[in-house]
Amino acid sequence: MSARFHPTDDLLLAYAAGSLDQAMSLLVASHLTLCPRCRAEVSRAEALGGALLDEQPPSGSLDHLLDALLCRLDDPEPIVTRPAPIARPGSILPRPLQQAVGGDLDGLRWKRLGQGLEQALVLQSGRSRARLYRIAPGLRIPEHGHDGTELTLVLQGGFSDVNGHYLPGDIATADEDVVHRPTADETVPCICLAVTDAPLRLTGLVGRLVSPFLNL
Amino acid sequence: MKDAASTADAGVLTEWLVKVGRDRDRQCFAALFQHYAPRLKTYLRKLGCDDALAEDVVQEAMLAVWRKAESFDPSKAAASTWIFTVARNLRVDRLRRETRIEFDPDDPLLVQDEPAGADDQLARRQSDDQLRQALHDLPGDQATVVEMSFYQECPHTEIADRLGIPLGTVKSRLRLAMSRLRSALGDDVR
Numbered sequence: 573m574s575a576r577f578h579p580t581d582d583l584l585l586a587y588a589a590g591s592l593d594q595a596m597s598l599l600v601a602s603h604l605t606l607c608p609r610c611r612a613e614v615s616r617a618e619a620l621g622g623a624l625l626d627e628q629p630p631s632g633s634l635d636h637l638l639d640a641l642l643c644r645l646d647d648p649e650p651i652v653t654r655p656a657p658i659a660r661p662g663s664i665l666p667r668p669l670q671q672a673v674g675g676d677l678d679g680l681r682w683k684r685l686g687q688g689l690e691q692a693l694v695l696q697s698g699r700s701r702a703r704l705y706r707i708a709p710g711l712r713i714p715e716h717g718h719d720g721t722e723l724t725l726v727l728q729g730g731f732s733d734v735n736g737h738y739l740p741g742d743i744a745t746a747d748e749d750v751v752h753r754p755t756a757d758e759t760v761p762c763i764c765l766a767v768t769d770a771p772l773r774l775t776g777l778v779g780r781l782v783s784p785f786l787n788l
Numbered sequence: 789m790k791d792a793a794s795t796a797d798a799g800v801l802t803e804w805l806v807k808v809g810r811d812r813d814r815q816c817f818a819a820l821f822q823h824y825a826p827r828l829k830t831y832l833r834k835l836g837c838d839d840a841l842a843e844d845v846v847q848e849a850m851l852a853v854w855r856k857a858e859s860f861d862p863s864k865a866a867a868s869t870w871i872f873t874v875a876r877n878l879r880v881d882r883l884r885r886e887t888r889i890e891f892d893p894d895d896p897l898l899v900q901d902e903p904a905g906a907d908d909q910l911a912r913r914q915s916d917d918q919l920r921q922a923l924h925d926l927p928g929d930q931a932t933v934v935e936m937s938f939y940q941e942c943p944h945t946e947i948a949d950r951l952g953i954p955l956g957t958v959k960s961r962l963r964l965a966m967s968r969l970r971s972a973l974g975d976d977v978r
């Protein structure tokens with residue numbers, strides 16, 4: 573099973589360049605776990621980075637730094653403790669997300685937003701927020717629009733909106749001109765990671781009613 | 789043109805990096821340093837580092853190259869690509885005080901590649917040459933946004949500001965550039 577909805581090329585390029593913030597990086601890295609196609613795209617963008625590096629005009633000689641560095645080559649390496657995997661086997665969270673969460677879904681502080689809809693903040697960086705959502709089967713999310721971009725990665729279950737039907741590994745992209753009202757699949761609860769780079773803007777009557785509670 | 793002393797063939801650079809990893813070859817390391825350190829410094833200066841910080845990060849990056857060289861796989865990437873990623877991660881670490889978030893190749897959830905064609909060093913090198921050629925053949929406005937993507941801390945909105953064009957135009961030029969590169973490499977669009 574391979575993802576059918578991918579991040580846009582400009583986002584993958586920004587990830588390869590190292591200029592995305594933590595929340596967006598988390599979303600892209602989680603998608604890359606599930607998507608060989610985008611791993612190949614990022615590798616290509618990194619090869620671009622390498623080609624551009626080769627073509628940089630060299631600054632003046634740095635030979636004076638080389639001697640000092642040669643003396644340090646045998647210094648003992650600082651010990652880096654790699655965090656052990658913390659989630660149970662069978663977790664639906666890709667490793668980058670496990671590490672950001674510090675465990676698994678049940679360790680999160682879930683906030684109930686309404687009947688069948690729960691949210692947990694994973695991390696925030698600048699204006700960006702990464703949140704996990706747990707959506708009851710068949711639930712319709714209040715109609716909403718966006719001032720910035722909202723990217724949603726499905727981890728379990730699925731949902732549909734005007735643009736398509738999203739399954740695990742897929743990323744739904746909604747920007748300024750999209751007002752949508754996603755509906756979760758009927759089968760199992762839908763769990764997804766959503767990253768926004770600006771607050772959501774709720775539209776419609778239900779949106780206005782729910783807005784004070786959503787705290788988006 | 790660049791002067792011969794500071795320009796080395798991509799294949800030679802990759803050979804040097806292999807020797808550093810496999811044989812702990814200090815002469816090859818010094819040669820790599822002479823090629824890459826001054827270019828890494830330019831890269832970091834363009835990203836806004838002052839002189840001292842840039843030199844500091846260059847040294848850390850080259851030390852990391854020495855320590856990690858064993859994990860370099862010439863069938864997967866060119867030396868320049870691999871060194872770029874080492875320096876990029878270190879920059880995120882040092883300058884933003886964040887840890888770069890990456891996927892884990894050993895993740896049990898990893899969806900494997902479909903068994904693709906031969907993943908050998910020669911094929912990789914050919915596609916790298918094609919990529920460089922395609923990069924040179926990009927129309928000027930696309931080449932500019934690609935280049936700026938790698939040398940701006942907050943690229944897309946800042947590129948838009950600097951060029952005085954809408955953000956949407958920056959993104960669409962980047963997408964055009966990427967699809968051009970894809971087709972130049974004969975890759976199917978999935």
Ligand SMILES: [Zn+2]
Nearest residue numbers: 575578607610
């Ligand atoms: Zn993808």
